[in-house]
Amino acid sequence: MLNESSASNGQALSKRAERGLIAGMLVDAIGSGMYVPFSLIFFQRVTGLSLAAIGAVLTVTGFVGMAALPLAGTLVDRFGAHRTRQAVYLLRGLGFLAYPLGTSLGAFAAIATVSAAGERAFPAIQQALIGEVATGEQRDRLMALTRSVRNGGLGAGGLLAAAVIALAGDTGFVIAAWLNGASFFLAALLAVGIKTVKAPVVREKASYRAVLRDGPFAALTGANFLIALGYAALTMLLPAYVVSEFGLSASVAGPLFAVNTALCAFAGVPVGRFTRRYARHTRVAAVGSLLFAGAFIGYALLGSLPRQVLMVSLILLLVLYTAGELVHSPSAGALSVSAAPDNARGRYLATYQLSWALSSTVAPGLFTALLAIDGRLPWLALAVSSAAGAAILIGLERRLPADAVYTRPVVSTPRDLAVAR
Numbered sequence: 001m002l003n004e005s006s007a008s009n010g011q012a013l014s015k016r017a018e019r020g021l022i023a024g025m026l027v028d029a030i031g032s033g034m035y036v037p038f039s040l041i042f043f044q045r046v047t048g049l050s051l052a053a054i055g056a057v058l059t060v061t062g063f064v065g066m067a068a069l070p071l072a073g074t075l076v077d078r079f080g081a082h083r084t085r086q087a088v089y090l091l092r093g094l095g096f097l098a099y100p101l102g103t104s105l106g107a108f109a110a111i112a113t114v115s116a117a118g119e120r121a122f123p124a125i126q127q128a129l130i131g132e133v134a135t136g137e138q139r140d141r142l143m144a145l146t147r148s149v150r151n152g153g154l155g156a157g158g159l160l161a162a163a164v165i166a167l168a169g170d171t172g173f174v175i176a177a178w179l180n181g182a183s184f185f186l187a188a189l190l191a192v193g194i195k196t197v198k199a200p201v202v203r204e205k206a207s208y209r210a211v212l213r214d215g216p217f218a219a220l221t222g223a224n225f226l227i228a229l230g231y232a233a234l235t236m237l238l239p240a241y242v243v244s245e246f247g248l249s250a251s252v253a254g255p256l257f258a259v260n261t262a263l264c265a266f267a268g269v270p271v272g273r274f275t276r277r278y279a280r281h282t283r284v285a286a287v288g289s290l291l292f293a294g295a296f297i298g299y300a301l302l303g304s305l306p307r308q309v310l311m312v313s314l315i316l317l318l319v320l321y322t323a324g325e326l327v328h329s330p331s332a333g334a335l336s337v338s339a340a341p342d343n344a345r346g347r348y349l350a351t352y353q354l355s356w357a358l359s360s361t362v363a364p365g366l367f368t369a370l371l372a373i374d375g376r377l378p379w380l381a382l383a384v385s386s387a388a389g390a391a392i393l394i395g396l397e398r399r400l401p402a403d404a405v406y407t408r409p410v411v412s413t414p415r416d417l418a419v420a421r
Contacts, residue, residue, distance in 0.1 A: 017133070017194045018142070022149055024187035025126075028089075029150045031096075031183025033157020034164075034176040045173040047102050057109050058116075065116030066357045069350040070208060072121035076346025081129035084346075086188050088125060092118040093184030099177045124353035128345050131337040133194060137276055139337065143330035144272025152265035155258070210344065211351050216399040217339055219392055224332060225355035226389035230292045230382050232363035234260055234321065237378055238299075240367070245303060245375040246310060256318050263322045271326040280405050281335040282397045286390035288328025293386040295321040300379035324386075338404035 035042045043054045075084045095115035102108035126146070134142050164179075165172035212218060234257060242248040275284045298317045305313055340348030370377040397405055 020190045020193050021129075021133070021142075022145065024190035025146055026149050026153045027183050027190065028187040029153025030157040030160065031180035031187075033154035034161035034180050034183075042173055042176065043099070043108075045170050046099050046177050047108050049103075049105060049108060053105055054108070057105070057112055061109065061112040061116040062120075062361065064113055065118075065120035066354065066361075068117035068121045069124060069353055069357065070347075072125055073208075073347035073350025076125060076128045076349075077344055078346075081125055081132050081346065082191070082194055085122075085125045085129055086191065088118045088122055089184045089188035089191075092122070093181045093188075096177050096181035096184070100174050120353075120357055121350075123356065124346070124349040127333060127337050127353075128340075128349050129194075130333075131340065131345055131349075140276050140281075140330060140334045141269075141272060143333045143337075144268050147329055148265050148268030151261050151268065155261045155265060208347055208351065211347050214348075216396055217348060217351075219396055220336065220339060220400065221352050221355045223389040223392035223396070224336070224352065225359055226385040226392070227289045227292065227328065227332070228356050228359035229363055229366075230289075230296065230321075230386050231325070231356075232360055232367075233296070233378075233382060234318075236363050237367045237371075237382075240371060241299070241375060241378075242314070244371060248310075252311075252314070256314065259315065259318055260322050260325075263319070264326060267322075268326055268330075271323075272330045275327055275331060280397065281331045281338070282393045282400070282405050284331040285328050285335060286393040288324045288326070288331065289386045289390040289393070291320060291324030291327060293383040293390070295324060296379045296383040296386065300376040300383070303375070335400075335404055339400050 043049070043058070044051055047054070049057075072084065072088070075087075092115060095111055095118065098111045099108075099115075102111045130139060130142050130146070160179075161172075161176045164175050168175055238256065239252075242252055278284050295317050298313070298320065302310065302313055302317075336349060336352045337345070340352075366381075367378045370381060
C-alpha cells in the first residue's frame with residue numbers, strides 16, 4: 001500500500017543545489033541550441049569541409065559515439081554520476097572549442113568522435129545524477145522541470161545564434177562554437193556544489209551481463225525503443241511528409257517545431273504536476289504513448305481532409321503529439337531511473353539510453369523507406385509501435401519493483417541490490 005513517508009535512505013536535494021543543477025542545465029541547453037538548428041551549416045562554416053564529408057563523418061561518429069554508453073555506465077557506477085557528469089561537461093566543452101581547428105577531414109573526424117561520445121553518454125549520466133540526488137515525487141518533478149528547461153534553453157540558444165550570425169556573418173559560427181564550448185564549462189561550474197544522496201563507493205562487482213539478465217528491465221528498454229521512434233517524427237518525418245504528400249514548403253516545419261518547443265518549455269512543469277496525481281509511472285507513460293498513437297493516426301488520415309483545413313489540422317495534431325511527449329517523457333524517465341538498482345544504476349541507464357540512440361539511428365532509413373511506398377505507412381507504423389510500447393509498459397507493472405512503478409513510495413521488501421557477475 002502507499003506510504004507517504006519516504007522509503008529512501010537518502011535526503012532531499014537542497015533548494016540551493018537544485019538551483020545550481022537547473023541553472024547548469026539551462027546554460028548547457030542554451031549553448032546546445034546555438035548549433036542544433038544549423039548543425040550541418042554550422043560545421044561547414046566552422047571547418048570549411050563539404051556538406052557531404054561532414055554528413056558522412058557525423059553519421060559514422062554517431063555510431064562510434066554509441067560505444068561510449070557502456071563506458072559511461074561503468075564510470076557512473078565506479079565514481080558516481082556527479083563526477084562523471086562534470087568530466088563529460090569538460091570533454092564536450094573542449095570538443096567545441098577545438099572545432100575551429102578541425103579544418104582537415106582527419107582532425108574534424110577526431111574532434112567529432114570525442115564530441116559524439118560525450119553527447120551520446122550525457123543523457124544516461126544526467127538521469128543517473130537525478131536518481132542519486134532526488135527520490136520519490138521530487139525525482140518526478142525534476143524530470144519534468146529539466147525537460148522544460150532544456151526546451152526553453154534550446155529555443156533561446158537558437159535565437160541567440162541567429163542574432164550572432166546576423167551581426168558577425170560567417171565569423172558568427174566560430175563565435176557560436178566557442179560560446180557553446182564555454183557553456184559546458186559554466187554548467188560544470190554551477191554544478192560544483194551538488195551533493196549526491198550518498199557518496200559513491202566501490203561496490204560489489206557488477207557487469208552488463210547482469211543487466212541483460214534482468215528480463216523486466218530489458219523489456220522496459222524494448223518498450224522505450226518502440227515509443228522513442230515517435231520522438232524522431234517531428235524533425236525527420238513530418239517535413240518530408242508535408243512536402244512529398246501535400247506540396248507544402250519544407251519551411252512549414254520550422255513554425256511547427258517552434259510551437260512544440262514552446263509548449264514543452266512552458267507546459268512541461270504544469271503537466272508533470274498534474275500527472276503526479278496518478279499512482280503509477282507505467283500507466284502515465286502508457287497514456288502518453290497512446291496520445292502519440294492518436295496523433296500518428298491523425299497524420300495518416302490528413303490526405304482525406306479538405307485542403308482548406310490542412311494547416312489547422314497540422315497544428316492540432318502537433319498539440320496532441322506534444323501532449324503525448326509531455327505526459328510520457330517525465331514518467332518514463334522516472335520509471336527507468338527507479339527501476340535500476342542503486343549499485344548498478346549507471347550500467348542500467350546506459351543500457352536504457354541505447355534504446356534512444358538506436359531509435360534515432362534507425363528512424364531516418366525506416367521513415368524514408370516507408371514514405372517511398374505510401375505516405376501513410378510510416379505514421380501507421382509509428383501508431384502501432386507506440387501502442388505496442390504502451391501495452392508492454394502496462395504488462396510490466398507486476399514485474400518491475402513497486403517503488404519504480406508507483407509515483408509515491410511504497411512499503412515493500414527492499415529489492416536485492418547485489419548485482420553479481
